[in-house]
Amino acid sequence: MSRIDREDVERVARLARLRLSDEEAAEMTADLDRILGYVDLLEEVSTEGVEPTAHVIPLATPLRDDVPAEELPPEVAVANAPASEGTAFAVPKVLDDEAEG
Amino acid sequence: MPSPLGEVARLREALTSGETTSSRLVDAALAAAEAVGEDLSVFTHLRHEAAREAAAAADARLSAGRARSVLDGLPIALKDNIVQAGEPAGCASRILEGYVSPFDATAVARLLEAGAIPIGRTNMDEFAMGSSTENSVHGPTRNPWDRDRSPGGSSGGSAAAVAADIVPLALGSDTGGSIRQPASLCGVVGMKPTYGRVSRWGLVAFASSLDQIGPFAHTAADCAVLLDAMSGHDAHDSTSLPEPPLQTAAGLNGDLSGRVIGLPREYYEAEGADASSLECVHAAVAALEGAGAKTVPVSLPHTRYAIAAYYLIANAEASSNLARFDGVRYGHRAAGASGLTDLYERSRSEGFGAEVKRRILLGTYVLSAGYYDAYYRRAQKLRTLLRRDFEAAFESCDVLVTPTTPEPAFRLGERADDPLTMYLSDVYTVSANLAGLPGVSIPCGLAGGGLAAGLPVGLQVLGPPLADAAVLEVADAYQRLTDHHQARPGGSR
Numbered sequence: 001m002s003r004i005d006r007e008d009v010e011r012v013a014r015l016a017r018l019r020l021s022d023e024e025a026a027e028m029t030a031d032l033d034r035i036l037g038y039v040d041l042l043e044e045v046s047t048e049g050v051e052p053t054a055h056v057i058p059l060a061t062p063l064r065d066d067v068p069a070e071e072l073p074p075e076v077a078v079a080n081a082p083a084s085e086g087t088a089f090a091v092p093k094v095l096d097d098e099a100e101g
Numbered sequence: 102m103p104s105p106l107g108e109v110a111r112l113r114e115a116l117t118s119g120e121t122t123s124s125r126l127v128d129a130a131l132a133a134a135e136a137v138g139e140d141l142s143v144f145t146h147l148r149h150e151a152a153r154e155a156a157a158a159a160d161a162r163l164s165a166g167r168a169r170s171v172l173d174g175l176p177i178a179l180k181d182n183i184v185q186a187g188e189p190a191g192c193a194s195r196i197l198e199g200y201v202s203p204f205d206a207t208a209v210a211r212l213l214e215a216g217a218i219p220i221g222r223t224n225m226d227e228f229a230m231g232s233s234t235e236n237s238v239h240g241p242t243r244n245p246w247d248r249d250r251s252p253g254g255s256s257g258g259s260a261a262a263v264a265a266d267i268v269p270l271a272l273g274s275d276t277g278g279s280i281r282q283p284a285s286l287c288g289v290v291g292m293k294p295t296y297g298r299v300s301r302w303g304l305v306a307f308a309s310s311l312d313q314i315g316p317f318a319h320t321a322a323d324c325a326v327l328l329d330a331m332s333g334h335d336a337h338d339s340t341s342l343p344e345p346p347l348q349t350a351a352g353l354n355g356d357l358s359g360r361v362i363g364l365p366r367e368y369y370e371a372e373g374a375d376a377s378s379l380e381c382v383h384a385a386v387a388a389l390e391g392a393g394a395k396t397v398p399v400s401l402p403h404t405r406y407a408i409a410a411y412y413l414i415a416n417a418e419a420s421s422n423l424a425r426f427d428g429v430r431y432g433h434r435a436a437g438a439s440g441l442t443d444l445y446e447r448s449r450s451e452g453f454g455a456e457v458k459r460r461i462l463l464g465t466y467v468l469s470a471g472y473y474d475a476y477y478r479r480a481q482k483l484r485t486l487l488r489r490d491f492e493a494a495f496e497s498c499d500v501l502v503t504p505t506t507p508e509p510a511f512r513l514g515e516r517a518d519d520p521l522t523m524y525l526s527d528v529y530t531v532s533a534n535l536a537g538l539p540g541v542s543i544p545c546g547l548a549g550g551g552l553a554a555g556l557p558v559g560l561q562v563l564g565p566p567l568a569d570a571a572v573l574e575v576a577d578a579y580q581r582l583t584d585h586h587q588a589r590p591g592g593s594r
Binding site: 024027041044 | 200203204336403408409410428430432445447450455463466469476478486488521524566
């Protein structure tokens, strides 16, 4: 039985903002199915009552004084942008796009 | 007294005595990077002019008797996912083509402060996703020991740069073995520090709860010098440990008496492991025992689940971290997009390679509604069980000694079409990342027989969290007893 089908992969690709060619979608479906098949190994282990580990060190939310820190100047921050206007990142029109989904 | 081993001590002496200069060292490194490095595809970028200027400045300090540290004037190579201001940081990905970092990674800033001179950026698997340095937009790096074989990965360029004696020192990053595995396959020393020891600020994120920057060199003593210089809390990384910089180099004394070494049976019984590699590891254990260490058998019963847990957790985190590459703020942008979603999808689809897409898809899938508990949460619980395994084992020993990999360097292309087999080659390294442990791989001989004859074999030393000094002490002690770290491709020097 396959664990993941082409439709699942295409749904996940949309979530991840990836567009797959037919060939890629077929390959990814086969690869992910094999990998998920391997991962089923974990079902052997009883994890009843085991706390999950998200992070190995105890993390507290660090606080700092509410004063401005030295950050990248806006013109430096946009220097790597493929398109910018002044100190803003330029993108194609957004509204039509949102209507789509 | 610090360890007498290593290039840092030797080069320091040569610089102090006037036998050489930083300019000569940097010129030689750049020349080697162009000659050997190009043949093996070790570097993705060299900074000729900036490195030469830095060397001239270092020489001025040295002749005035004002060396900043033992690293002042020494050339170093940086993996292409650790940023330096004004330099490209491409992560071997098309999506970061042309990106120039506006800031220094904290680890890099601290090394620059110490006077080290980055000569260039090393090849890697795209976004550190891989174990062979084949998933690179620049093409694969070749192993200096056999150019038809992989140097391992993902930090294969940094490992090869040290193995081929282009630079004495290099930095890599280790998420599931990406420093230790290539160190093993290239016959050099590579260390993954305790999680949080070295700030991740300026390390392009792959899996944030697993990633650590660490050093490559020919000796544990040199790795200790680099680790000491890079470690210590950094306000820019809230997961960096609230600890002062380490001082491990000064504590290396070669003493193994009273040291208890655990031998986890699961790491010695893997199916398909190379027998002659295992012989090297057993000989290394005997050498450690001969020098006064005591060995005890231990068990890490959940080892067989580590790879599965690792790939679920690492890729879940990756799918989230790599969302930032969207063609808007930096990197590749697809031409002629009709709207914002179209721009995201086309830029990402053009910019990422196949393995990165595979992992983003897997990570997104296991975090998606309906699968989160079955995959991601279960993997996190396994992570707890793996941590408990180590806690129990370290009740009866100070460090663990294991093979670093099941076999020596594999052939380029051999596993490229088989992601799962590639993943399984990390079986001995991923657990240290899941548990946050420090680990180092050191050369322990050359494989004896069969197709892998003459290829380097790595010995892994793992310690409990925070025991970075202990793993380096054991590794250094072993290197004082043996001369495997002096073996070079094409014969000993």
